[in-house]
Amino acid sequence: MSKRIIFHIDANSAYLSWEAVHRLQHGDPLDLRTVPSVIGGDPVTRHGIVLTKSIPAKKYNIETGESILSASAKCPELIIVRPNYSLYMQCSKAFGDILCEYSPLIEQYSIDEYFVDFSNMGRLYKDPVEVAYIIKDRIKNELGFTVNVGVSTNKILAKMASELKKPDMVHTIFPDEIPDKMWVLPIEELFMVGRATAKKLRSRSINTIGDLANYDPKLIKLFLKSHGTLVWNYANGYEASPVRENRRPMIKGIGNSTTISFDVEDRRTAHLVLLSLTETVATRLRQSGYCARLVSVSLRTNEFYNCSHQRKIYSAIDCTNAIHEIACELFDELWKGQPVRHLGVRVSELCENDFQQIALFEKNYEKQRTVDRTVDSIRKRFGNGSVFRSSFLNSGVRFSSGGTMDDEEYPMMSSLL
DNA sequence: TCTGGGGTCCTAGGACCC
DNA sequence: TCTGGGGTCCTAGGACCC
Numbered sequence: 001m002s003k004r005i006i007f008h009i010d011a012n013s014a015y016l017s018w019e020a021v022h023r024l025q026h027g028d029p030l031d032l033r034t035v036p037s038v039i040g041g042d043p044v045t046r047h048g049i050v051l052t053k054s055i056p057a058k059k060y061n062i063e064t065g066e067s068i069l070s071a072s073a074k075c076p077e078l079i080i081v082r083p084n085y086s087l088y089m090q091c092s093k094a095f096g097d098i099l100c101e102y103s104p105l106i107e108q109y110s111i112d113e114y115f116v117d118f119s120n121m122g123r124l125y126k127d128p129v130e131v132a133y134i135i136k137d138r139i140k141n142e143l144g145f146t147v148n149v150g151v152s153t154n155k156i157l158a159k160m161a162s163e164l165k166k167p168d169m170v171h172t173i174f175p176d177e178i179p180d181k182m183w184v185l186p187i188e189e190l191f192m193v194g195r196a197t198a199k200k201l202r203s204r205s206i207n208t209i210g211d212l213a214n215y216d217p218k219l220i221k222l223f224l225k226s227h228g229t230l231v232w233n234y235a236n237g238y239e240a241s242p243v244r245e246n247r248r249p250m251i252k253g254i255g256n257s258t259t260i261s262f263d264v265e266d267r268r269t270a271h272l273v274l275l276s277l278t279e280t281v282a283t284r285l286r287q288s289g290y291c292a293r294l295v296s297v298s299l300r301t302n303e304f305y306n307c308s309h310q311r312k313i314y315s316a317i318d319c320t321n322a323i324h325e326i327a328c329e330l331f332d333e334l335w336k337g338q339p340v341r342h343l344g345v346r347v348s349e350l351c352e353n354d355f356q357q358i359a360l361f362e363k364n365y366e367k368q369r370t371v372d373r374t375v376d377s378i379r380k381r382f383g384n385g386s387v388f389r390s391s392f393l394n395s396g397v398r399f400s401s402g403g404t405m406d407d408e409e410y411p412m413m414s415s416l417l
Numbered sequence: 418t419c420t421g422g423g424g425t426c427c428t429a430g431g432a433c434c435c
Numbered sequence: 436t437c438t439g440g441g442g443t444c445c446t447a448g449g450a451c452c453c
Contacts, residue, residue: 040421070418109452193451252424296446307447308446309446
């Protein structure tokens with residue numbers, strides 16, 4: 001049995017590179033990648049954070065996630081481009097299509113990352129690292145953007161390898177290279193070590209991945225519980241999950257949330273925002289063929305206090321009105337009158353909607369479900385704005401918030417490796 | 418740090434049952 | 436109600452990923 005070979009391929013500064021390529025293809029002489037630039041939202045509507053930065057922008061210490069305002073302060077000539085998600089979907093797919101030519105087993109991990117299982121391909125190709133270079137160069141030449149490829153024997157090591165030096169590089173972290181290439185890195189660089197875990201580890205003088213790897217796993221488990229065991233395993237390169245095709249990923253929940261462009265101070269407006277969020281959640285729920293047994297509402301106040309409220313429902317539902325009604329009740333129970341900055345609606349505990357449990361309960365939603373299906377099909381044919389509720393007229397609230405990903409077979413981010 | 422939006426999983430505490 | 440222990444379900448919140 002030959003050993004496993006896994007590639008992790010990561011598009012460099014994905015959104016920004018894709019936007020840059022798109023502009024060059026449409027005759028723009030400027031390559032955004034060569035100047036300080038970012039993809040980011042609009043501060044006027046309070047969506048102002050940096051999603052992706054160019055390498056020249058990085059030289060100004062601009063960080064992903066920081067506000068557009070502070071980024072502009074660091075670099076006054078910074079070019080800011082709004083995100084264009086449908087373009088990203090296309091680029092992501094074109095990227096995956098090339099990878100498919102090299103192995104029958106690939107997994108999309110996020111919009112800009114794929115895993116490829118290259119085990120047992122030795123008969124076709126002799127050196128996997130050579131193939132990694134070929135893939136990298138093909139994507140650059142044919143699609144115009146660069147990627148990093150990480151090569152190893154499992155997913156975590158391949159992923160850690162692809163994050164080493166960027167851009168346009170191939171790296172390996174084979175097990176015997178772990179001490180030299182991975183253990184020297186600061187603890188924050190390890191997959192699944194975020195801010196909170198890094199702080200706890202550093203408080204115990206665990207500063208590098210190597211410190212963690214060589215620590216007593218029993219002690220790690222004692223103070224970080226199961227998450228401690230997980231990161232200790234990762235630090236040692238222990239991980240064995242398969243690359244799995246994501247034909248139809250088993251989704252766990254569907255949510256939609258938004259930062260509202262103004263602070264909501266009254267119940268009526270809040271309910272209207274919840275309706276606009278519910279419209280897309282419910283549409284996506286019906287499109288995916290599920291009903292939900294749990295509805296949650298989340299809320300952020302103007303002082304950035306977050307809280308949430310959820311309710312289990314005993315008849316699984318997929319109706320816009322039914323979900324909205326519960327969302328409003330949850331909001332009313334949660335809200336203490338503070339100005340509201342952000343609202344979210346989420347459904348989970350999904351089950352197939354082809355079963356008749358729906359009709360068995362106190363409220364017969366059958367008629368409502370027929371209406372929903374009709375509206376869904378009208379929107380599908382004539383666009384999302386073709387039908388909307390009159391309550392949104394002159395309300396200052398958009399009739400529908402967020403995309404429904406209609407016919408775009410976009411696999412949502414999968415969970416852990 | 419005037420700070421988005423989509424996910425997943427884990428944990429802790431309370432209610433309830435036997 | 437001077438009172439145990441184990442199990443499951445529900446809810447809220449936290450942590451992580453991109």
